[in-house]
Each structure stands twice: as structure tokens, then as C-alpha cells.
Amino acid sequence: MKTMTGAQIIMAVLKDECVDIIFGFPGGVVIDVFDELMKTDIQHILVRHEQGAAHAADGYARAKGKVGVCLVTSGPGATNTVSGLASAYMDSIPVVVMTGQVPTALIGNDAFQEVDIVGITRPCTKHNYLVKRTEDLGRTLKEAFHVARSGRPGPVLVDLPKDVTQGKAKYEPLRECHIPSYHPTYEPNVKQLNRAIKLIKEAEKPVVFIGGGVILSGAHKEVTRFAEKLNAPVTASLMGLGGFPGSHPLWMGMLGMHGTYRANMAIGACDLLMGIGVRFDDRVTGKVSTFAPNAKIIHVDIDPTSIKKNIPVTVPIVGDCRAALMGLNRLLNKEKVKFTKKRRKPWLDQIEKWKSTAPLRYEQKDVIKPQYVIEKLYELTKGKAIITTEVGQNQMWAAQYYHFDAPNRFITSGGLGCMGFGLPAAIGAQVACPGDLVVDVAGDGSIQMNIQEMATAVQYKLPVKVVILNNRYLGMVRQWQELFYEKRYAATDLEHGPDFAKLAEAYGALGLKATRPQDVVPILEQGLNSPGPAMMDFWVAREECVYPMVPAGASTTEMLLA
Amino acid sequence: MQKHTMSLLVDNEPGVLARVSGLFSGRGFNIESLCVAETVDPSISRITLVTRGDDAVAEQITKQLNKLINVIKVTDLTATECVEREMALIKVSAKADLKAEILRIVDIFRCKVVDVSPTHYTIEVTGTAEKLAAILSLLKPMGIKEIARTGAIALHREKK
Secondary structure, three states: OEEEEHHHHHHHHHHHOOOOEEEEOOOHHHHHHHHHHHOOOOEEEEOOOHHHHHHHHHHHHHHHOOOEEEEEOOOHHHHOOHHHHHHHHHOOOOEEEEEEEOOHHHOOOOOOOOOOHHHHHHHHOOEEEEOOOHHHHHHHHHHHHHHHHOOOOOEEEEEEEHHHHHOEEEEOOOOOOOOOOOOOOOOOOHHHHHHHHHHHHHOOOEEEEEOHHHHHOOOHHHHHHHHHHHOOOEEEOHHHOOOOOOOOOOEEEEOOOOOOHHHHHHHHHOOEEEEEOOOOOHHHHOOHHHOOOOOEEEEEEOOHHHOOOOOOOOEEEEOOHHHHHHHHHHHHHHOOOOOOHHHHHHHHHHHHHHHHHOOOOOOOOOOEOHHHHHHHHHHHOOOOOEEEEOOOHHHHHHHHHOOOOOOOOEEOOOOOOOOOOHHHHHHHHHHHOOOOOEEEEEEOOHHHHOHHHHHHHHHOOOOOEEEEEEOOEOHHHHHHHHHHOOOOOOOOEOOOOOOHHHHHHHHOOEEEEEOOHHHHHHHHHHHHHOOOOEEEEEEEOOOOOOOOEOOOOOOOOOOEOO | OEEEEEEEEEEOOOOHHHHHHHHHHHOOOOOOEEEEEEOOOOOEEEEEEEEEEOHHHHHHHHHHHHHOOOEEEEEEHHHOOEEEEEEEEEEEEOOHHHHHHHHHHHHHOOOEEEEEOOOEEEEEEEEOHHHHHHHHHHHHHHOEEEEEEOOOEEEEOOOO
16 A cells, blocks of 8 residues: 555546546646646646536547546636536536545635535536545545446536645555445346337337437447337437437437427327437427327336436336347347338338428528538538537537437537537547547537637647537527517627637637538538638528427427428 | 325435435425434434325435435335334423413323423423324413424334
């Protein structure tokens, strides 16, 4: 056993956890930790705002499938990470945020840059810790990584008082982490799987509905096999996009508030709904009492609290999505019943009919349509880019018009809907996947919430591309005002915005601007093919709306189509 | 809305009560009473809490509590055989003409007078919520100055 300082113990645990990247911002009480970090081969990405660090760690975690790590100072440094923590919490993303804290003797004294960050973040972290003794540091930090990545993943915050990181203690690396009161269920109950199989055999109009759990558990192959076996159409929540190939003939598109007509109609008509790694949130269900009214429901999730929280369930299955799907596939192999194309024909024909009734559509005339930009982005990148988004219309158009064939390629703040997420998340994703093209689809409103991170991208030569769908409005709120508030555009007109192309240049990035439809492809080509970070400003139709739309609180089959 | 008495074993650590109570306030569940103390094992505390809600709400509360890392075990005692007790200290005004009557009530309910002053008795009473309600209704007309209640504590009954 070696005697080490707290800061050295932190580095030892980080190495043990194979951490190679930290996103952070320094301050008075974490100088010791940064000083020690400098001596390691862990790369540090210095962001320009701590919210950026938290979102970047989140984007890194999603793109890489590893825990993202963040290091910030006490007080304002810590509070600035709160939106990032809340976003990661809602979307179940494994992130460890280390915050500095004033020395233990000063805690509670309203010391300079003191804040009770453990108290503040209790409801928006999976778990959090205040480390009070250097002796406890190694075990606590190890536990934090274990909690963040296991079960239903989530963010964990570790608060580090200055005397704890400066003090010395004996340290021995921990092999394993054992928390007596924490045992996530991975293996599903076989009885429940058999009950599910019985329902599956009886169903004539089944729908597979996947969510973020499929991506987090790496179950995309199993879910494809499952759907193909059943010849069942597949839809996904925003978080589930990429969990099933977007080019697959059984794919119906996203469901919910801005889901496709056929996906929402299928939910209304199906006799069996299989929700896998989803939590049936209100943007998906609309009016709960009329959601999937004719369906028996099978719900697979690793978190028991997700099950029967919002909707009644016929067969609950608690467990890891991948394990559950492997179990179901195994049982289906033993079955004599075949789910032939012939048996499914009436159901799949019906879905095809809905598809032709109301496909996703827009008309490209003399003003650039935002959907057109995304469609061209999809074509030019051959669907291979990692797409991050901001929040609002840009996010929904990206979800509708960019089709994902693989998981971990669509990175968006789904549950929290946190504007300012996309650019720092793109930076995190770019660090995680240096060889990939990473594009942040943004609006002119949300990009300005963390636009300072352009400096980070330039400093670390991270060639992220930002596609701004610039309508000089806070577009999604304006859309609600147009549709439900008699066009009273209260506080949504961003009359004056910066010249984004010039701003990008001021940061040292490439700045481009397109105002005519014929400019879209050349500008995209120029921006995407440039070697460094680029910001492309597309002046789009100001009052374009996202359709279909299920008004809040309406049934999913009551869509506004145009 | 049914009453649910829940018994929790939790890590005896700072902040654990805040996690439990924060869960209730954050998710809009209510707490009627809550009682915490160390168990025989000083690293573990028992929280007994009483809440109200239909079965779905009670199920969600149980699951959410179980999800907290510091919660070791949650039992909803409502559906099981259990002993449930609550203690109250009741300070009642003891006017000369009512003293005998108060002592008679104390005797009938098998409780104790634990503090006496020229003007007041402080009565210690232990029992079920019904017993406490009964004695309170009898003492109320005499003038209750102050009252302190523990909230319910409960344990599962072992098989006979």
C-alpha cells in the first residue's frame, strides 16, 4: 500500500477505470487535482463553460459507450454542470462529474465559492457523494464509476473538498465494487418471457417500440433479429433512433408528438405493443387513456420504476434489454409457430397504406426549407455522420429526415430537452470518435446557448460541423403560438442575431452562409469537406412548422398533418 | 386513498433522509408521518413512514425507494400482519375540578403522567392510531396545551 495525496489517488482510480479524456474547467479548490492531472497521460479538454464540460462528457459517453468524465471547481463551477447532469439523468447516460469543494472545515460557513452541490444535485443524479476523508476517496470514486455505468446508467457526482484532495492516505486499488444495497437486475425472469411469447403468438397486429435502453444495452442486433422473426413493424422514441436500421423495410419511423403518421396510427390499431427499453413518456403517449387502446403491452426495462409508471402493462419484464431479447429470440426459435409474411400481410399492407396517405413531406420552392437541408446533409454524408442536435424544431427535423442505420450516432437531449446541448456534445463525440464526421444540427436560438465552445473546437482542432437552421425565431415555441395561441408571438422573435459566418471566423473556424436553395448543397459540401471546425448558417423559411404534430394532451392518432 | 405504512432499512449516513424525503416531495407523493432511528446495527437505520395513495402509487413509491442506492430494503407493511404503535406526549391543562377525571382517563387508557405542574399534566400514551385518537378526543375538552407525536413505527408479525 502506498501513501498518496488525494489528487494522486484520483488519478490512480481514473487510470484504473481506463479514463483517457476529461472535460473540465479549473478553479481555486481543484488546482491540486489539475496539477496532478497534468502529470498523467489523460487528455484534458478545457471547455469555455462548465455546462459545456458536462454536455461534452455526455456526448462522449453516448458516442463511445463509456463513462464520460468531467472535472470542475466548487460553487459556480459546480452549479453550471447542473443542466448537464439533469440532461444525462433523464437520458440515462453514464457520466461522472467531479466537483471541487471548499475545505471540510469551511463547509456550511458560506465560504467563498461554496455551494451545497450534493444537496442541489440529489434529484438530478443517479447518486452523489461528498467525500469527507482522503481515506474514503479511492473507494468512493471507484463506486461512482460502478454506479454510473451499471443497471440503468446515469450521472454520478463526487464532491471533493480541497483538504481531501491535498491530504494523504494509504491507497490500494480496488478490484471490484460491492454495494450491499445495489443489485440491478440484468437477467429477465423466464416465466415472464414465456408469458410474453404466449402473447406474441396470439398477436396479429404487433408493433415493436424501442427506446434508449436498446442502445445503452447494445441490443440493436438482437432487436433486428427479433423484429425480423416476428415480421413486426418497428418504431422508436427519439432516444431509440439508430437502435433499429432506418433503412429497414420494417421501420416505420419515430412515434409520438412529431412521429410519423404510420407509426402513430399503428400504435392506435395494434393488438400487441412491445416496449423495449422505453419509459412511455408523455411526448410518446400523448393522452394516456387512449394510447394503444386495443393492445396488450409487453414492457421490458432494466428499471422497475419505469414499468407501470405511466401506462398499465400486461407482461412486465425487468432486465437488461439485450438479455431479454436474447431470451425471447431463443424461445421463439423453439416455437413451431411461424410469423410468415403471408400472416403479416394484412397488417403490413395497412401500414404501407398509412405511409402513402401521409408521408413526411415538404415543398422546396424559392426559400430554403429546413427539411431540405437535413435531407441533403443525409445524402451528402451517406447517413454515416454522428449527428448531435440542439433542442426544438432543428432536433425534430434531424430526427425525421436523417435516417440512422447504427446506434450511438444520434446524440440529443431527449428527456430534458436542453438547449445548448448540441455543440458541446458534438465536441465530446468528436473526441470519442476522431475519425468520424460529427455534425451538430442547430437552431439560431439554441446554438447561442453554448456557442462559446467553438473556441474549444478550434483549440483542440476538433473538426465538428455546425449546421444552423436559421429562422430568426425560437421556432418550436413560435410553432405552438401559431397553432394554439392565435399567432401571438410572445418573446419568440429573435430579430437580431449575430452573423454566424463572421462569428465562426472570429473564433478561428470556417464560417459559411446560404440564403438561396441552390446554395445549400455547395455550402454543405464546402463545410463538410473542410479540414477544421465549420459553422454553416442556412437562412430557412421563417415560419415552417414541424409536422405531423400531436398536440400536447391529445391522442396519438389525432395528428395535425399540415 | 389507502394508508400505507412502509418500513425501510437504510444506510445510517448523512443525507439519506434527505434523499428519501426529497423523493416524496419531488415526485408529488405525500408523507403523513416519518420516524427514523438506528437499528441494532449502528450502520443501518430504520425509517417507518406512513403515506397515502392507491395501489399503483404505493407500488411506484416502493420501487422508487428501492432505486435509491442507500436504501437496503423496503417493505409495505399494509398488506401484511404487523404491529403498529405510536407514542404521544400530551400536555393537558389540569384544572382542580378536572384533575380526577384526567387521571381516570389516564388509568383507563393505561398511560402515564410523566410531568406534573400546578396547572398541567403531561401524559405519555402509546398505542395504535385509533387509541391515540380516542384519548385525544376525551382530553380535548379539558384543554390541550401542546402535543408531540412520534408518528407510527411498525414491525412485521412473526408467524405464530
